[in-house]
Amino acid sequence: MSVNKDTKNNSDTPTSNFIRQMIAEDLASQRHAGRVQTRFPPEPNGYLHIGHAKSICLNFGVAAENGGQCNLRFDDTNPAAESLEFVDAIKENIKWLGFEWSGEVRYSSSYFEALYGFGVQLIDKGLAYVCELSADEAREYRGTLTEPGRNSPQRERSVAENRDLFARMRAGEFVDGTCSLRAKIDMSSPNINMRDPVLYRIRHVHHHQTGDAWCIYPTYDYTHCISDAIEGITHSLCTLEFEDHRPLYDWILNSLDIDTIKSVSDLADSATPYVLPQQTEFAKLKINYTVVGKRKLKQLVNEGLVSGWDDPRLSTLAGLRRRGYTATALRNFCESVGVARSESQVDIGMLEHALREDLDANAPRAMCVLRPLKVTLTNLPEPLTLSLQNHPKNDEMGRRDVPLTADIVIDKDDFREQAEPGFKRLVNGGEVRLRGAYVIRCDDVVRDTSGEIVELLCSADLNTLGKNPEGRKVKGVIHWVSASAGVSATVRLYDRLFTVENPESKDVEDFTTLLNPDSLTVLEGCLVEPAAAQADSAPSFQFEREGYFTRDSVDSRDDALVFNQTIGLRASF
RNA sequence: UGGGGUGUCGCCAAGUGGUAAGGCACUAGGUUUUGAUCCUAGCAUGCGCAGGUUCGAAUCCUGCCACCCCAGCCA
Numbered sequence: 001m002s003v004n005k006d007t008k009n010n011s012d013t014p015t016s017n018f019i020r021q022m023i024a025e026d027l028a029s030q031r032h033a034g035r036v037q038t039r040f041p042p043e044p045n046g047y048l049h050i051g052h053a054k055s056i057c058l059n060f061g062v063a064a065e066n067g068g069q070c071n072l073r074f075d076d077t078n079p080a081a082e083s084l085e086f087v088d089a090i091k092e093n094i095k096w097l098g099f100e101w102s103g104e105v106r107y108s109s110s111y112f113e114a115l116y117g118f119g120v121q122l123i124d125k126g127l128a129y130v131c132e133l134s135a136d137e138a139r140e141y142r143g144t145l146t147e148p149g150r151n152s153p154q155r156e157r158s159v160a161e162n163r164d165l166f167a168r169m170r171a172g173e174f175v176d177g178t179c180s181l182r183a184k185i186d187m188s189s190p191n192i193n194m195r196d197p198v199l200y201r202i203r204h205v206h207h208h209q210t211g212d213a214w215c216i217y218p219t220y221d222y223t224h225c226i227s228d229a230i231e232g233i234t235h236s237l238c239t240l241e242f243e244d245h246r247p248l249y250d251w252i253l254n255s256l257d258i259d260t261i262k263s264v265s266d267l268a269d270s271a272t273p274y275v276l277p278q279q280t281e282f283a284k285l286k287i288n289y290t291v292v293g294k295r296k297l298k299q300l301v302n303e304g305l306v307s308g309w310d311d312p313r314l315s316t317l318a319g320l321r322r323r324g325y326t327a328t329a330l331r332n333f334c335e336s337v338g339v340a341r342s343e344s345q346v347d348i349g350m351l352e353h354a355l356r357e358d359l360d361a362n363a364p365r366a367m368c369v370l371r372p373l374k375v376t377l378t379n380l381p382e383p384l385t386l387s388l389q390n391h392p393k394n395d396e397m398g399r400r401d402v403p404l405t406a407d408i409v410i411d412k413d414d415f416r417e418q419a420e421p422g423f424k425r426l427v428n429g430g431e432v433r434l435r436g437a438y439v440i441r442c443d444d445v446v447r448d449t450s451g452e453i454v455e456l457l458c459s460a461d462l463n464t465l466g467k468n469p470e471g472r473k474v475k476g477v478i479h480w481v482s483a484s485a486g487v488s489a490t491v492r493l494y495d496r497l498f499t500v501e502n503p504e505s506k507d508v509e510d511f512t513t514l515l516n517p518d519s520l521t522v523l524e525g526c527l528v529e530p531a532a533a534q535a536d537s538a539p540s541f542q543f544e545r546e547g548y549f550t551r552d553s554v555d556s557r558d559d560a561l562v563f564n565q566t567i568g569l570r571a572s573f
Numbered sequence: 574u575g576g577g578g579u580g581u582c583g584c585c586a587a588g589u590g591g592u593a594a595g596g597c598a599c600u601a602g603g604u605u606u607u608g609a610u611c612c613u614a615g616c617a618u619g620c621g622c623a624g625g626u627u628c629g630a631a632u633c634c635u636g637c638c639a640c641c642c643c644a645g646c647c648a
Binding site: 144177200201240342434436466478 | 611
C-alpha cells in the first residue's frame with residue numbers, strides 16, 4: 001500500500017499539446033465512434049530506456065485520460081535480433097512505471113497468418129510481386145535521393161506466378177535472400193519508402209514466439225499498420241523518423257479490403273463502425289549527458305563498460321530504478337517535458353528536479369556518515385535514545401529512535417581546524433549543532449603519529465536538547481551517527497556517465513572515449529543509523545545533508561549493506 | 574542540390590489574428606536544528622531573418638536562412 005503523496009510539478013490541468021488536441025477533436029467529431037485505442041509497440045531487442053518512458057506515458061496516458069485503452073504489443077518481426085529476456089524485462093519495466101496494458105500482451109507474430117493472407121490479397125490485386133533481385137541489386141535499382149529508381153525485372157509477373165512463388169517462399173523452398181515480396185507502388189516516387197518496399201523477406205531463423213513455424217518474416221512497414229488495424233487502434237503514435245513512412249502505412253491499409261481487415265480485428269463482432277488507424281508522429285526524448293540509443297546502450301553492456309543493463313548509471317528504466325528513481329518522478333518528468341514535433345534536447349536538470357521533488361516529499365530522513373571521523377563526547381553522562389521525526393514536514397511519517405552515545409562519528413568534511421570565512425560547520429574551539437541532539441564544542445584534536453587527525457574531543461552543552469543555547473547563536477548543523485550503535489555500510493556515489501553534454505552527437509567518433517572515469521565512487525566503512533539499516537525499512541532515504549539513497553537491490557545484504565546514491569541534495573554554496 | 578519536417582528566454586514548452594502561460598536553470602531577499610525543503614520577487618517591447626496584408630501578426634502571405642530525417646530484405 002502506498003501512502004506516498006502524489007507529487008506533481010505542474011498545475012492541475014495538463015499542458016496542452018497537439019496530440020491531446022487531435023484526440024479531443026476526433027472525439028468531438030466522432031471520428032472513431034468515441035473510441036481511443038493506443039498501443040506501445042517495442043521491439044524486444046533491448047531494454048527500455050528513459051526515451052521509451054516518454055512514449056509509454058504518452059500512449060497509456062492519453063488513452064486513460066479519454067476513457068480508452070492501451071495495448072502492449074511486441075513488434076517482433078526480426079527474430080534474429082530479439083529474445084525472451086527482453087520481452088520479460090520490458091513487461092516488468094512497464095508495470096513498474098505504473099501502467100497496465102489492455103488484456104493480454106500482444107505480439108505482431110501472432111498475426112503472421114493474417115499478414116500472410118493479406119499478402120496474398122495484395123498479389124491478387126496486382127499490388128505485390130515476388131522480386132528476385134538480391135539485396136545489392138535492389139539497392140541499385142532503388143535509385144538515389146535525387147534520381148528515380150528502375151522497375152524490377154520481375155515487376156510484371158502474373159498473379160498466378162506470384163501466388164505460387166509466395167507460397168513456395170513460405171514453404172521454405174528458397175534460401176535466405178534469394179527473393180522477396182514487394183509492394184508495387186512507384187519506383188520514381190520522391191519518397192524512397194514508396195519505391196516498391198519489401199514486404200516479406202526469407203529468414204531461416206528460430207523465432208522466440210513462433211518457433212520454426214515460419215521462414216519468411218514480414219517487414220516493419222507491412223506489419224505495423226496491419227497490426228494496428230487488427231487491434232482496432234485509433235491513434236498510432238510514433239516518433240518523427242517514421243513520418244516518411246506514413247504514406248506507406250496508409251497505402252497498405254487502403255489497398256486492403258477493409259471488411260476483411262475488420263473481420264480479423266478485435267472489432268470483428270462489434271457494432272461500432274470500423275475506421276482505419278491514423279499514424280501521428282512526435283519528437284523523441286533526448287537528454288543531455290546521457291545515451292539513449294539502443295546500439296550504444298548495447299555496446300556499453302556488451303563491452304563491460306557498465307555492469308549490465310541495470311547499471312545505476314544508465315538511463316535504462318532498469319538502471320534508473322536500481323539507482324533509486326521512482327516511477328512517479330519519471331512520470332512527472334515526462335509530463336513536464338511535453339510532447340511536440342520539434343526535436344529538442346532536455347536538460348538533465350529537469351529530470352533531477354522531478355526526482356528530488358518526489359523524494360523530498362516521500363523519503364524518510366535518516367543519518368549516514370560517509371567519511372567517518374571519530375568524536376568523543378567527553379561530558380555525556382550516559383547513552384540516551386532520541387526520538388527524531390522521519391520527515392520535517394510530515395508528522396504522519398512518524399518518528400524513529402536514534403541512539404546517542406559518547407562515541408560518535410561525524411563527516412571528515414564537516415570539521416576544519418581553522419575557521420574559514422563562510423564555513424558553518426565545526427572548527428577547533430567552535431560550536432556546532434548535532435542534528436536532533438546537542439550543541440557541541442570542539443575542545444581538542446587528537447592526532448596519530450603521522451599527524452593526521454583521528455579524533456575530536458568535544459563537550460556537549462547539555463542544556464540544548466530541543467532548544468537554542470542561551471546568549472549565543474549556533475548556525476551550523478551537522479549530521480552524526482553513534483559509532484558503537486551505528487551499522488557499517490558501503491555507499492556508492494554516482495556522477496554522470498559522460499563528460500560531454502552530447503555523447504551521441506554525430507561528430508563524436510567513439511563515444512566510449514567520453515566516459516567519465518569518476519562516474520562511480522565506492523565508499524567503504526560508512527556508518528548508518530540503526531533504523532535505516534533494518535531490513536524492513538523504507539526503500540529510499542534522505543540521508544540528511546547528503547542526498548537520497550536506496551539500498552542496492554542486487555548487492556546489498558542484511559549483514560553487508562550497500563546503498564546507492566540516487567541523487568544529491570541541491571547545493572547552494 | 575529529390576522528398577518530408579522543425580525554428581517562441583540558457584533548456585523544455587503553451588500560444589490557432591487582439592497586443593508573449595508555465596516549468597527547469599539562474600539572480601536577489603525571507604523562513605529553517607538538513608548550506609535541503611518552503612516562501613517572495615526578478616528574468617523575451619520579443620517569437621530564425623527580410624518584406625507584405627491588416628486598425629492590429631508569434632499566429633495570414635511571399636522570399637530567404639539554419640538544423641533534423643529518408644537511399645536496411647532494421648524498427
